[in-house]
Amino acid sequence: TRTVGVISKIDQASADQKALAAVQALLLNQGPPKTADISWVALIGQSVSIATAQSGSESSLETAWRAESESLKSILTGAPQSKLGRIALVDALAQQIRKRMKVRVPNVLSGY
DSSP states (O other), rough: OOSEEEEEOOGTTTOOHHHHHHHHHTTOOOSSSGGSEEEEOOOHHHHHHHHHHHHTTHHHHHHHHHHHHHHHHHHHHTSOOOGHHHHHHHHHHHHHHHHHHHHHHHHHTTTT
């Protein structure tokens, strides 16, 4: 089962209103019923944010990730900010890890 859905290259689809509407529906949990239990995150092309960052500097990478979020906000104007960009992806993955640990750690501790 999919735990996090990643929709990438939103910047390349910015001229296609139908595609943007479909992405926005997924981000708002208004997509098909099969997609409702998936946490969706939208990204732009990976090379864009990495090229923006100067190599070797963590702060510049963070700056690039914030710039990606700002670009996505301008493309997907009605989408929740908490589902836009790599920062949102890290948060979504961390939530999934926490959720799974809550389920599995008690079993591990009890020897099962």
